[in-house]
Amino acid sequence: MKIIINTVLFLFSAFLFSQENCFIYSEKSPEREACELCDEAIKHKQGSKESQLIFDEAIRIAPNFAWSYYQKAVPFLKRGFLNDGLKILNKAVALKPLEYLGYRAYWYWQYQNYDLCIKDLETYYALPKAYLQFTPGGEKDMRLILSLAYAKNNNYKKAIRTIEDCIATYESEDDIGLSDYHTLGLLYLHNKQYDKAIEMMEKQFTVNKDIPDSYYYLGLAYKGKSKFEDAKIQFNKALLKFQETNYYTNPNAGFRAYLIDVQTEIDNLNNL
Amino acid sequence: MKRNIFLFLIGVTFLCSCNQTEKKSQNYQNQIGDTPFDVNLDDANFQLCDASNTLHKRAYVKYDGGYKAIQKELNENYKFQTKYNSFNGYFIIRFVINCKDEAGRFRMEVLDGTFNLANPSKELQIHILDIFKDLKKWKHPFYEGKDYDGYKFITLKIVNGQIQLV
Structure with a gap:
């Protein structure tokens, strides 16, 4: 629902x-x-x-x-x-910068020019009348894109702060997007904050269980904590999710997992 | 050697012609991105199954193995040379996949890191175009129960001589 x-x-x-x-x-x-x-x-x-x-x-x-x-x-x-x-x-x-800076930032994001994307979005959010903007497909708050752009430039701390601040502005849990917790979780993972990554991926499943990548990244978080059996369980869940025809593709994921990545992790763990 | 020089000159002619084609874009085709046959650029053996109804929905043109397979093939075929280090930017390659899964009507736009038109060495441009033409596992669009010819574009980012599929 x-x-x-x-x-x-x-x-x-x-x-x-x-x-x-x-x-x-x-x-x-x-x-x-x-x-x-x-x-x-x-x-x-x-x-x-x-x-x-x-x-x-x-x-x-x-x-x-x-x-x-x-x-x-x-x-x-x-x-x-x-x-x-x-x-x-x-x-x-x-x-009309207020109306169109966000859209241009989206195209800079699409073409992996993270500096220009960040520049436009920082300019936009500094405008006094900046309002809520989403990606053109409507699936992500543009603050998530800003956060992911920081992460792509290896500034994970700023990326995490940006998305935490974004989620803090939501009035209720119902405002949480389909991949907000997933995105924050993978940023914690990249920043080697494995416990927080695990906590966030578990929260993601309360909103949307249909991103195969969520199980993959949760598996990587367990692997980061040397909990290899737990990691394997999650990688296998990711494998099963990829085999479903209607899984959520999570557009503009920024950091995307592929079936071959999951298979590689399973093979590596089996060879331990 | 003579053959290589001949192929190089043909390639340069092709790329120059590509740029000329881009400059005519204000004379609109029926759809932005429609790419009619150009005797100077295109293989006459490449035919569309229905030239009057080519799909402009690039997500419906697939590649066997997806993004990872394209990236892998490009990486395998890209031959880095130190002199390529001098260019950072984007190659946007547009083309058509016909209903027989063949690729043709290639056009290329080269942009620098801030998206202005750029003109790196012809040798690099020809090489990039060639490795795209070597991709052979395309799947034509199947949309709303019908087979279509479909337009596609792919972007390659090059930074310090290293390529990355966008």
Whole structure:
């Protein structure tokens, strides 16, 4: 049930992120006209010539209206035209950093440029009106991405503090994301805080038991404590979870485990 | 030796043509990323099964063995040379997998570490493109009960001469 509620909330937030209320612009203003054109454009297939031509017209009418640039940039970014996409998106960010810094940070994250990702997200969260933002798929609070970016730069202490602070802002357990405890657990693991890693992975299973990687990392935590039998139990659970067809793929995991990693650990323990 | 020089020049011509193709992107195709046959770049034997309906959903184009298998093959085929150390950045390779699981219509964009267009040595560019073309275990998209040709792109990050699949 919790998974369903979280999913609905996240999808709703993603929907909000991609929408603009045209009625806040005065009637017959260039921004209102551009906004309505964008509304029309997104009814066409994303990335279509028709939609791109309408975005171009919207930009011509209101060159300072950020949403046109954002919408125009999305298919370029999603289809591997990173240079073109970023050039367009940069204009949206310059016009409305509050709305679009997080989205640009997401693409920097995707392309493993952790310095630029951190720079954008630190700038964003320092803004007085910064609000809750999620990855475009809606599955992760962007503060988790910031945390993972610190970790990728080997700054585990800052990574852990960031995600602990994030979780502390939740009003109730129901606000916990599908992989928050998992992410914190693997950061503790990387920081060799094995007891905390174990505690966090066990908490993860109370929210979402369907990430194979959670069992793998829990196994590594037990291995770190030289509890090899407990480790083997968890690696075998990971193996079984990978064999299920509907396991949770945990998008933007940052540190992903693969079936071959699990198999390697089992083989290594069997050879002890 | 003469043959190697000839192949190198063909490769350089191909890469120059790739860049020219990118500059025409403002003349929109029906879909961003549509890659029509270019007699100067593409193998005429590579055919799409349905050129009017190529899928732009890259997650549906799979590789046998997944991410790890691609990374392993690229690592095995990448031949590091000290002079490659001078370039840090990204190679974004776009291509199509047809319904027979064949790859074609390769296009490449090279960016520096801050995502500006870059132009590292042609030798490195040709080598990177070649190791991507050597990947042979692609699986075409099967989407909503139908087989499709599908577009895909893959990004390779290179830092201090070491490659990392993004």
